[in-house]
Amino acid sequence: MVNNGSALGFTTLGQELTEVELHQRGQVPEWLEGDLLRTGPAQFEVGKASYQHWFDGLAMLYRFHFQQGRVVYSNRYLQSDAYLKAKAAGAPSSPEFATNPLPTLLQRLRLVARAGSGNNANVNTSRIGTHTVALTETPQPVAFDPASLATLDSRTLLPSLPGQVTTAHPHFDARRQCQYNYLLEFGRVSKYRLYRIDAGTTQAQLVATLDTQRPAYMHSFGMSERYLVLTEFPLVTNPLRFLLGNRPFIQNYRWEPERGTLFHVIDKDTGQIMKTARAEPFFAFHHVNAFERDGKLCVDIIAFPDPSVIDELYLEHLRSEAPTKAAGKLTRFTVDLDGDDAVVSQTLADAALELPRFDYRRRAGQPYRYVYAAGTSPKAAFMDTLIRIDLETGKETAWHEASCYPGEPVFVPRPEAQGEDDGVILSVVLDAKVGRSFLIVLDAANWSEQARLEVPHPVPFGFHGNFFKG
Numbered sequence: 001m002v003n004n005g006s007a008l009g010f011t012t013l014g015q016e017l018t019e020v021e022l023h024q025r026g027q028v029p030e031w032l033e034g035d036l037l038r039t040g041p042a043q044f045e046v047g048k049a050s051y052q053h054w055f056d057g058l059a060m061l062y063r064f065h066f067q068q069g070r071v072v073y074s075n076r077y078l079q080s081d082a083y084l085k086a087k088a089a090g091a092p093s094s095p096e097f098a099t100n101p102l103p104t105l106l107q108r109l110r111l112v113a114r115a116g117s118g119n120n121a122n123v124n125t126s127r128i129g130t131h132t133v134a135l136t137e138t139p140q141p142v143a144f145d146p147a148s149l150a151t152l153d154s155r156t157l158l159p160s161l162p163g164q165v166t167t168a169h170p171h172f173d174a175r176r177q178c179q180y181n182y183l184l185e186f187g188r189v190s191k192y193r194l195y196r197i198d199a200g201t202t203q204a205q206l207v208a209t210l211d212t213q214r215p216a217y218m219h220s221f222g223m224s225e226r227y228l229v230l231t232e233f234p235l236v237t238n239p240l241r242f243l244l245g246n247r248p249f250i251q252n253y254r255w256e257p258e259r260g261t262l263f264h265v266i267d268k269d270t271g272q273i274m275k276t277a278r279a280e281p282f283f284a285f286h287h288v289n290a291f292e293r294d295g296k297l298c299v300d301i302i303a304f305p306d307p308s309v310i311d312e313l314y315l316e317h318l319r320s321e322a323p324t325k326a327a328g329k330l331t332r333f334t335v336d337l338d339g340d341d342a343v344v345s346q347t348l349a350d351a352a353l354e355l356p357r358f359d360y361r362r363r364a365g366q367p368y369r370y371v372y373a374a375g376t377s378p379k380a381a382f383m384d385t386l387i388r389i390d391l392e393t394g395k396e397t398a399w400h401e402a403s404c405y406p407g408e409p410v411f412v413p414r415p416e417a418q419g420e421d422d423g424v425i426l427s428v429v430l431d432a433k434v435g436r437s438f439l440i441v442l443d444a445a446n447w448s449e450q451a452r453l454e455v456p457h458p459v460p461f462g463f464h465g466n467f468f469k470g
Protein backbone atom coordinates (compact mmCIF):
# COMPACT_ATOMS: atom_id res chain seq x y z
CA MET A 1 0.00 0.00 0.00
CA VAL A 2 1.57 3.24 -1.10
CA ASN A 3 -0.97 5.78 0.05
CA ASN A 4 -0.42 5.96 3.80
CA GLY A 5 -3.39 8.19 4.29
CA SER A 6 -2.78 11.22 2.11
CA ALA A 7 -6.31 10.72 0.72
CA LEU A 8 -7.50 12.32 3.97
CA GLY A 9 -6.12 15.60 2.62
CA PHE A 10 -8.70 15.49 -0.18
CA THR A 11 -11.66 15.03 2.14
CA THR A 12 -14.25 17.74 2.82
CA LEU A 13 -13.72 19.58 6.11
CA GLY A 14 -17.06 20.40 7.72
CA GLN A 15 -15.72 22.02 10.89
CA GLU A 16 -15.13 25.76 11.19
CA LEU A 17 -13.27 26.91 14.31
CA THR A 18 -12.89 30.38 15.80
CA GLU A 19 -9.79 31.41 17.73
CA VAL A 20 -8.79 28.06 19.19
CA GLU A 21 -5.46 28.20 21.03
CA LEU A 22 -3.29 25.43 19.63
CA HIS A 23 -1.48 22.93 21.82
CA GLN A 24 2.21 23.48 21.35
CA ARG A 25 5.20 21.15 21.37
CA GLY A 26 8.53 22.94 21.39
CA GLN A 27 8.80 26.70 21.47
CA VAL A 28 7.52 29.22 18.93
CA PRO A 29 10.00 32.12 18.67
CA GLU A 30 8.80 35.17 20.58
CA TRP A 31 9.68 37.44 17.65
CA LEU A 32 7.16 35.69 15.39
CA GLU A 33 4.20 38.08 15.51
CA GLY A 34 1.45 38.26 12.91
CA ASP A 35 -0.81 36.04 10.85
CA LEU A 36 -0.19 33.15 8.52
CA LEU A 37 -3.21 33.47 6.22
CA ARG A 38 -3.84 30.59 3.86
CA THR A 39 -6.55 29.49 1.47
CA GLY A 40 -7.30 26.14 -0.11
CA PRO A 41 -10.01 23.84 -1.38
CA ALA A 42 -11.89 22.23 1.51
CA GLN A 43 -15.29 21.13 0.20
CA PHE A 44 -15.31 18.67 -2.66
CA GLU A 45 -19.01 17.82 -2.88
CA VAL A 46 -22.18 19.92 -2.94
CA GLY A 47 -25.41 17.98 -2.69
CA LYS A 48 -25.01 14.81 -4.70
CA ALA A 49 -22.49 16.28 -7.12
CA SER A 50 -18.72 16.27 -6.72
CA TYR A 51 -15.96 18.47 -7.99
CA GLN A 52 -13.50 16.63 -10.19
CA HIS A 53 -10.13 18.12 -9.46
CA TRP A 54 -8.06 19.24 -6.45
CA PHE A 55 -8.08 22.79 -7.84
CA ASP A 56 -11.91 22.86 -7.88
CA GLY A 57 -12.88 22.49 -4.21
CA LEU A 58 -14.62 25.38 -2.43
CA ALA A 59 -12.22 27.76 -0.72
CA MET A 60 -11.57 27.71 3.01
CA LEU A 61 -9.56 30.45 4.73
CA TYR A 62 -7.14 29.62 7.55
CA ARG A 63 -5.55 31.94 10.09
CA PHE A 64 -2.67 31.08 12.41
CA HIS A 65 -2.31 34.12 14.68
CA PHE A 66 1.08 34.38 16.39
CA GLN A 67 1.40 36.56 19.48
CA GLN A 68 3.98 36.35 22.26
CA GLY A 69 4.78 32.71 21.62
CA ARG A 70 1.11 31.61 21.52
CA VAL A 71 -0.76 30.55 18.39
CA VAL A 72 -4.51 30.89 17.86
CA TYR A 73 -6.20 29.13 14.92
CA SER A 74 -9.37 29.90 12.96
CA ASN A 75 -10.78 28.49 9.73
CA ARG A 76 -13.82 29.66 7.80
CA TYR A 77 -15.27 29.06 4.36
CA LEU A 78 -14.87 31.97 1.97
CA GLN A 79 -18.37 33.28 1.24
CA SER A 80 -17.65 33.87 -2.44
CA ASP A 81 -20.37 34.12 -5.07
CA ALA A 82 -19.30 30.64 -6.19
CA TYR A 83 -19.77 29.30 -2.66
CA LEU A 84 -23.11 31.02 -2.06
CA LYS A 85 -24.51 29.96 -5.43
CA ALA A 86 -23.46 26.35 -4.87
CA LYS A 87 -25.04 26.34 -1.41
CA ALA A 88 -28.27 27.88 -2.69
CA ALA A 89 -28.52 25.48 -5.61
CA GLY A 90 -27.37 22.41 -3.65
CA ALA A 91 -24.91 21.67 -6.44
CA PRO A 92 -21.72 23.11 -7.96
CA SER A 93 -22.93 26.18 -9.83
CA SER A 94 -19.85 27.98 -11.15
CA PRO A 95 -17.28 26.71 -13.61
CA GLU A 96 -14.05 25.68 -11.97
CA PHE A 97 -10.65 24.60 -13.27
CA ALA A 98 -11.79 21.09 -14.23
CA THR A 99 -15.49 21.04 -13.36
CA ASN A 100 -18.06 22.77 -15.53
CA PRO A 101 -21.67 22.72 -14.41
CA LEU A 102 -22.84 25.30 -16.97
CA PRO A 103 -24.76 23.67 -19.77
CA THR A 104 -25.89 26.29 -22.26
CA LEU A 105 -24.21 28.35 -24.95
CA LEU A 106 -25.95 31.47 -23.67
CA GLN A 107 -24.47 31.03 -20.22
CA ARG A 108 -21.02 30.50 -21.69
CA LEU A 109 -21.35 33.64 -23.80
CA ARG A 110 -22.27 35.62 -20.70
CA LEU A 111 -19.24 34.24 -18.93
CA VAL A 112 -16.85 35.22 -21.68
CA ALA A 113 -18.44 38.66 -21.95
CA ARG A 114 -17.85 39.58 -18.33
CA ALA A 115 -14.51 39.34 -16.61
CA GLY A 116 -13.85 35.78 -15.63
CA SER A 117 -16.17 33.12 -14.37
CA GLY A 118 -16.21 32.03 -10.75
CA ASN A 119 -14.51 33.60 -7.78
CA ASN A 120 -13.79 30.51 -5.71
CA ALA A 121 -10.55 32.04 -4.48
CA ASN A 122 -8.77 28.92 -3.22
CA VAL A 123 -5.23 29.52 -4.54
CA ASN A 124 -3.45 32.30 -2.65
CA THR A 125 -3.73 35.21 -0.23
CA SER A 126 -2.38 38.66 -0.90
CA ARG A 127 -2.95 42.39 -0.40
CA ILE A 128 -4.37 44.91 -2.84
CA GLY A 129 -4.12 48.45 -1.47
CA THR A 130 -5.17 48.08 2.15
CA HIS A 131 -7.37 45.05 1.43
CA THR A 132 -6.48 41.48 2.35
CA VAL A 133 -7.65 39.23 -0.46
CA ALA A 134 -7.99 35.63 -1.53
CA LEU A 135 -7.07 34.95 -5.16
CA THR A 136 -7.78 32.47 -7.89
CA GLU A 137 -7.15 32.55 -11.64
CA THR A 138 -10.15 34.64 -12.54
CA PRO A 139 -9.62 38.39 -12.04
CA GLN A 140 -12.02 38.58 -9.12
CA PRO A 141 -10.09 38.95 -5.87
CA VAL A 142 -12.24 38.34 -2.80
CA ALA A 143 -11.56 40.62 0.18
CA PHE A 144 -11.75 39.26 3.69
CA ASP A 145 -11.17 40.44 7.24
CA PRO A 146 -7.79 39.03 8.28
CA ALA A 147 -8.89 38.78 11.93
CA SER A 148 -12.36 37.26 11.65
CA LEU A 149 -11.94 35.72 8.14
CA ALA A 150 -15.33 37.23 7.26
CA THR A 151 -15.80 37.77 3.52
CA LEU A 152 -16.10 41.45 2.55
CA ASP A 153 -17.49 43.40 -0.38
CA SER A 154 -14.92 43.16 -3.19
CA ARG A 155 -16.59 45.10 -6.00
CA THR A 156 -14.05 47.93 -5.93
CA LEU A 157 -11.19 45.48 -6.46
CA LEU A 158 -12.13 44.28 -9.94
CA PRO A 159 -9.33 45.27 -12.33
CA SER A 160 -10.17 48.06 -14.74
CA LEU A 161 -8.49 46.20 -17.61
CA PRO A 162 -10.35 43.54 -19.62
CA GLY A 163 -9.58 39.85 -19.34
CA GLN A 164 -10.91 36.49 -18.19
CA VAL A 165 -7.81 34.78 -16.80
CA THR A 166 -5.04 35.96 -14.48
CA THR A 167 -2.64 34.45 -11.97
CA ALA A 168 -2.91 34.08 -8.22
CA HIS A 169 0.81 34.85 -8.07
CA PRO A 170 1.28 38.62 -8.32
CA HIS A 171 4.85 39.83 -7.92
CA PHE A 172 5.87 42.59 -5.53
CA ASP A 173 8.60 45.02 -6.44
CA ALA A 174 10.02 46.50 -3.25
CA ARG A 175 12.04 49.20 -5.06
CA ARG A 176 9.23 50.41 -7.32
CA GLN A 177 6.66 49.90 -4.56
CA CYS A 178 4.15 48.15 -6.77
CA GLN A 179 2.82 44.74 -7.67
CA TYR A 180 2.65 43.16 -11.12
CA ASN A 181 0.34 40.61 -12.67
CA TYR A 182 -1.11 39.79 -16.06
CA LEU A 183 -4.59 39.40 -17.52
CA LEU A 184 -5.46 37.29 -20.53
CA GLU A 185 -8.28 38.54 -22.71
CA PHE A 186 -9.64 35.93 -25.09
CA GLY A 187 -10.47 37.07 -28.61
CA ARG A 188 -9.89 36.40 -32.28
CA VAL A 189 -6.47 37.73 -31.39
CA SER A 190 -6.06 37.20 -27.66
CA LYS A 191 -4.07 39.61 -25.51
CA TYR A 192 -1.84 39.20 -22.49
CA ARG A 193 -1.82 42.46 -20.59
CA LEU A 194 0.87 42.96 -17.97
CA TYR A 195 -0.11 45.57 -15.43
CA ARG A 196 1.04 47.14 -12.19
CA ILE A 197 -0.81 48.32 -9.12
CA ASP A 198 1.08 50.87 -7.04
CA ALA A 199 1.31 50.26 -3.29
CA GLY A 200 -1.58 51.73 -1.37
CA THR A 201 -3.83 51.88 -4.44
CA THR A 202 -6.15 49.44 -6.18
CA GLN A 203 -5.92 50.83 -9.71
CA ALA A 204 -4.34 48.68 -12.44
CA GLN A 205 -2.00 50.48 -14.86
CA LEU A 206 -1.09 48.86 -18.15
CA VAL A 207 2.61 48.01 -18.62
CA ALA A 208 2.62 46.02 -21.86
CA THR A 209 0.34 44.11 -24.23
CA LEU A 210 1.34 40.95 -26.10
CA ASP A 211 -0.87 39.51 -28.83
CA THR A 212 -1.30 35.78 -29.26
CA GLN A 213 -3.33 33.50 -31.50
CA ARG A 214 -3.10 30.56 -29.11
CA PRO A 215 -2.95 31.68 -25.48
CA ALA A 216 -1.08 29.43 -23.08
CA TYR A 217 -2.06 28.29 -19.61
CA MET A 218 0.35 30.10 -17.29
CA HIS A 219 -0.14 29.79 -13.55
CA SER A 220 2.68 32.19 -12.70
CA PHE A 221 5.34 34.36 -14.33
CA GLY A 222 8.85 35.57 -13.56
CA MET A 223 10.28 38.86 -12.32
CA SER A 224 13.84 40.14 -12.15
CA GLU A 225 15.03 43.59 -11.12
CA ARG A 226 14.34 45.12 -14.54
CA TYR A 227 12.12 42.61 -16.31
CA LEU A 228 8.90 40.66 -16.24
CA VAL A 229 9.13 37.22 -17.84
CA LEU A 230 6.09 35.65 -19.45
CA THR A 231 6.86 31.98 -20.01
CA GLU A 232 4.51 30.62 -22.67
CA PHE A 233 4.38 26.86 -22.27
CA PRO A 234 3.03 24.95 -25.27
CA LEU A 235 -0.19 24.09 -23.42
CA VAL A 236 -2.41 26.31 -25.54
CA THR A 237 -6.01 26.91 -26.52
CA ASN A 238 -8.08 28.27 -29.35
CA PRO A 239 -10.51 30.55 -27.49
CA LEU A 240 -13.34 29.35 -29.73
CA ARG A 241 -13.21 26.07 -27.86
CA PHE A 242 -14.59 27.82 -24.79
CA LEU A 243 -17.67 28.86 -26.73
CA LEU A 244 -18.26 25.82 -28.88
CA GLY A 245 -17.69 23.09 -26.36
CA ASN A 246 -18.88 22.51 -22.83
CA ARG A 247 -15.58 21.36 -21.48
CA PRO A 248 -14.19 22.53 -18.16
CA PHE A 249 -11.59 25.33 -18.35
CA ILE A 250 -8.39 23.30 -18.50
CA GLN A 251 -9.74 20.72 -20.93
CA ASN A 252 -9.86 23.42 -23.61
CA TYR A 253 -6.06 23.47 -23.67
CA ARG A 254 -3.94 21.22 -25.91
CA TRP A 255 -0.32 20.14 -25.57
CA GLU A 256 1.52 21.22 -28.72
CA PRO A 257 5.18 20.52 -27.90
CA GLU A 258 6.38 21.47 -31.38
CA ARG A 259 5.85 25.10 -30.36
CA GLY A 260 8.56 24.87 -27.71
CA THR A 261 8.40 27.19 -24.72
CA LEU A 262 8.71 30.91 -25.35
CA PHE A 263 10.28 33.30 -22.82
CA HIS A 264 9.04 36.84 -23.38
CA VAL A 265 11.21 39.38 -21.54
CA ILE A 266 9.43 42.69 -20.90
CA ASP A 267 11.01 45.86 -19.51
CA LYS A 268 9.07 46.89 -16.40
CA ASP A 269 9.55 50.61 -16.93
CA THR A 270 9.11 51.01 -20.70
CA GLY A 271 6.84 48.06 -21.43
CA GLN A 272 9.14 47.15 -24.32
CA ILE A 273 9.42 43.48 -25.25
CA MET A 274 13.20 43.11 -25.03
CA LYS A 275 13.47 39.55 -26.23
CA THR A 276 11.52 36.41 -27.06
CA ALA A 277 13.69 33.33 -26.60
CA ARG A 278 12.79 29.68 -27.17
CA ALA A 279 13.37 26.66 -24.94
CA GLU A 280 12.45 23.00 -25.22
CA PRO A 281 8.80 22.19 -24.51
CA PHE A 282 8.03 21.90 -20.84
CA PHE A 283 5.24 22.75 -18.44
CA ALA A 284 5.21 24.42 -15.05
CA PHE A 285 2.97 25.92 -12.46
CA HIS A 286 5.55 27.85 -10.50
CA HIS A 287 8.33 30.26 -11.23
CA VAL A 288 10.66 30.45 -8.24
CA ASN A 289 12.83 33.53 -8.85
CA ALA A 290 14.59 35.31 -11.73
CA PHE A 291 17.67 37.51 -11.80
CA GLU A 292 20.17 39.07 -14.16
CA ARG A 293 23.85 38.13 -14.16
CA ASP A 294 26.53 39.00 -16.71
CA GLY A 295 24.09 40.05 -19.43
CA LYS A 296 22.02 36.93 -18.94
CA LEU A 297 18.66 36.40 -17.35
CA CYS A 298 18.31 33.33 -15.13
CA VAL A 299 14.73 32.14 -14.66
CA ASP A 300 14.26 29.40 -12.06
CA ILE A 301 11.16 27.27 -12.51
CA ILE A 302 9.76 23.99 -11.15
CA ALA A 303 9.58 22.29 -14.56
CA PHE A 304 7.72 19.19 -15.72
CA PRO A 305 8.45 17.49 -19.05
CA ASP A 306 4.77 17.79 -20.03
CA PRO A 307 1.41 18.76 -18.46
CA SER A 308 0.45 15.23 -17.33
CA VAL A 309 0.84 16.47 -13.75
CA ILE A 310 -2.54 18.19 -14.23
CA ASP A 311 -4.15 14.77 -14.82
CA GLU A 312 -2.48 13.40 -11.70
CA LEU A 313 -4.28 16.01 -9.63
CA TYR A 314 -7.81 14.80 -10.37
CA LEU A 315 -9.39 13.77 -7.07
CA GLU A 316 -10.03 10.22 -8.19
CA HIS A 317 -6.32 9.73 -8.78
CA LEU A 318 -5.26 11.57 -5.63
CA ARG A 319 -7.57 9.47 -3.47
CA SER A 320 -6.22 6.24 -4.94
CA GLU A 321 -3.08 4.48 -3.85
CA ALA A 322 -1.25 5.24 -7.09
CA PRO A 323 2.15 6.86 -6.60
CA THR A 324 2.77 10.32 -8.01
CA LYS A 325 4.63 9.88 -11.28
CA ALA A 326 4.99 13.52 -12.22
CA ALA A 327 8.21 15.02 -10.88
CA GLY A 328 8.81 18.74 -10.97
CA LYS A 329 12.49 19.63 -11.10
CA LEU A 330 14.02 22.92 -10.03
CA THR A 331 15.46 24.08 -13.35
CA ARG A 332 17.37 27.21 -14.33
CA PHE A 333 16.54 28.59 -17.77
CA THR A 334 19.14 31.08 -18.96
CA VAL A 335 18.20 33.68 -21.56
CA ASP A 336 21.11 35.49 -23.22
CA LEU A 337 19.75 39.03 -23.38
CA ASP A 338 22.31 40.13 -26.00
CA GLY A 339 22.93 36.82 -27.74
CA ASP A 340 20.95 34.24 -29.68
CA ASP A 341 17.38 33.17 -28.99
CA ALA A 342 18.07 29.69 -27.64
CA VAL A 343 17.44 29.18 -23.93
CA VAL A 344 19.90 27.00 -21.99
CA SER A 345 18.46 24.83 -19.22
CA GLN A 346 20.11 23.23 -16.22
CA THR A 347 18.57 21.09 -13.48
CA LEU A 348 19.54 22.49 -10.08
CA ALA A 349 18.35 19.76 -7.71
CA ASP A 350 17.58 16.04 -7.77
CA ALA A 351 14.43 16.07 -5.66
CA ALA A 352 10.90 16.13 -7.10
CA LEU A 353 9.56 19.47 -5.89
CA GLU A 354 6.58 21.77 -5.82
CA LEU A 355 5.27 24.85 -3.97
CA PRO A 356 8.66 26.64 -3.92
CA ARG A 357 9.40 29.60 -1.67
CA PHE A 358 12.47 31.68 -0.79
CA ASP A 359 13.34 34.91 1.02
CA TYR A 360 11.08 36.87 -1.31
CA ARG A 361 11.09 40.10 0.66
CA ARG A 362 14.80 40.64 0.18
CA ARG A 363 15.82 38.42 -2.75
CA ALA A 364 12.96 38.69 -5.27
CA GLY A 365 14.49 39.56 -8.65
CA GLN A 366 18.02 39.20 -7.24
CA PRO A 367 20.61 36.42 -7.10
CA TYR A 368 19.67 34.17 -4.19
CA ARG A 369 20.91 31.09 -2.43
CA TYR A 370 18.15 29.09 -0.74
CA VAL A 371 14.97 27.49 -2.09
CA TYR A 372 12.40 25.87 0.21
CA ALA A 373 9.85 23.48 -1.26
CA ALA A 374 7.63 20.47 -0.64
CA GLY A 375 9.06 17.29 -2.09
CA THR A 376 7.68 13.94 -3.19
CA SER A 377 9.76 10.86 -2.35
CA PRO A 378 9.95 8.09 -4.92
CA LYS A 379 6.81 5.90 -4.66
CA ALA A 380 5.03 8.40 -2.40
CA ALA A 381 1.41 9.15 -3.28
CA PHE A 382 1.79 12.84 -2.48
CA MET A 383 4.24 15.44 -1.19
CA ASP A 384 5.83 13.94 1.91
CA THR A 385 8.96 15.99 2.65
CA LEU A 386 10.07 19.55 3.21
CA ILE A 387 13.27 20.33 1.36
CA ARG A 388 15.83 23.07 1.69
CA ILE A 389 18.15 23.53 -1.28
CA ASP A 390 21.41 25.44 -1.08
CA LEU A 391 21.98 26.60 -4.65
CA GLU A 392 25.57 27.50 -3.86
CA THR A 393 26.67 24.06 -2.61
CA GLY A 394 23.90 21.93 -4.16
CA LYS A 395 23.14 20.50 -0.73
CA GLU A 396 19.57 19.28 -0.21
CA THR A 397 18.27 18.90 3.35
CA ALA A 398 14.97 17.12 4.00
CA TRP A 399 12.45 16.99 6.84
CA HIS A 400 10.32 13.86 6.77
CA GLU A 401 8.15 11.91 9.19
CA ALA A 402 6.27 8.69 8.44
CA SER A 403 2.69 9.22 7.16
CA CYS A 404 3.09 13.01 7.28
CA TYR A 405 2.28 15.22 4.29
CA PRO A 406 3.51 18.82 4.42
CA GLY A 407 2.28 21.73 2.36
CA GLU A 408 3.93 24.90 1.12
CA PRO A 409 6.87 26.04 3.29
CA VAL A 410 6.41 29.76 3.96
CA PHE A 411 9.61 31.55 4.97
CA VAL A 412 9.35 34.25 7.63
CA PRO A 413 12.54 36.26 8.23
CA ARG A 414 13.60 37.15 11.74
CA PRO A 415 13.49 40.88 12.42
CA GLU A 416 16.98 42.24 11.71
CA ALA A 417 17.76 39.02 9.83
CA GLN A 418 21.34 38.75 8.60
CA GLY A 419 21.26 35.97 5.99
CA GLU A 420 18.48 34.88 3.65
CA ASP A 421 17.91 31.74 5.75
CA ASP A 422 17.76 33.69 9.02
CA GLY A 423 14.19 32.96 10.03
CA VAL A 424 11.65 30.16 10.21
CA ILE A 425 9.62 27.99 7.86
CA LEU A 426 5.90 27.51 8.50
CA SER A 427 4.13 24.56 6.87
CA VAL A 428 0.78 22.89 7.51
CA VAL A 429 1.42 19.15 7.77
CA LEU A 430 -1.24 16.44 7.59
CA ASP A 431 -0.41 13.68 10.06
CA ALA A 432 -2.31 10.73 8.64
CA LYS A 433 -1.37 8.56 11.63
CA VAL A 434 -3.65 10.55 13.92
CA GLY A 435 -5.98 12.02 11.30
CA ARG A 436 -5.17 15.65 12.14
CA SER A 437 -2.85 18.37 10.94
CA PHE A 438 -0.18 20.40 12.67
CA LEU A 439 1.70 23.54 11.80
CA ILE A 440 5.42 22.90 11.87
CA VAL A 441 7.96 25.61 12.66
CA LEU A 442 11.39 24.77 11.25
CA ASP A 443 14.59 26.73 11.65
CA ALA A 444 15.26 27.77 8.05
CA ALA A 445 19.04 27.68 8.59
CA ASN A 446 19.51 24.17 10.00
CA TRP A 447 16.11 22.63 9.15
CA SER A 448 15.53 21.49 12.73
CA GLU A 449 12.05 21.45 14.22
CA GLN A 450 11.47 24.31 16.64
CA ALA A 451 7.80 23.74 17.37
CA ARG A 452 4.63 22.08 16.19
CA LEU A 453 1.14 23.42 16.80
CA GLU A 454 -1.53 20.75 16.86
CA VAL A 455 -4.68 21.58 14.88
CA PRO A 456 -7.82 19.78 16.12
CA HIS A 457 -8.80 18.52 12.64
CA PRO A 458 -7.30 17.39 9.34
CA VAL A 459 -6.69 20.43 7.11
CA PRO A 460 -7.30 19.55 3.44
CA PHE A 461 -4.24 20.12 1.28
CA GLY A 462 -4.10 23.74 0.16
CA PHE A 463 -1.89 25.69 -2.16
CA HIS A 464 -0.54 28.99 -0.93
CA GLY A 465 -0.56 31.55 1.83
CA ASN A 466 1.51 34.36 3.21
CA PHE A 467 2.66 35.67 6.54
CA PHE A 468 1.37 39.13 7.33
CA LYS A 469 3.28 40.87 10.09
CA GLY A 470 1.43 42.01 13.16
Ligand SMILES: [Fe+2]
Binding pocket: 123, 169, 219, 285, 286, 463, 464
Ligand atom coordinates in the same frame (compact mmCIF):
# COMPACT_ATOMS: atom_id res chain seq x y z
FE1 LIG B 1 0.39 28.32 -7.37
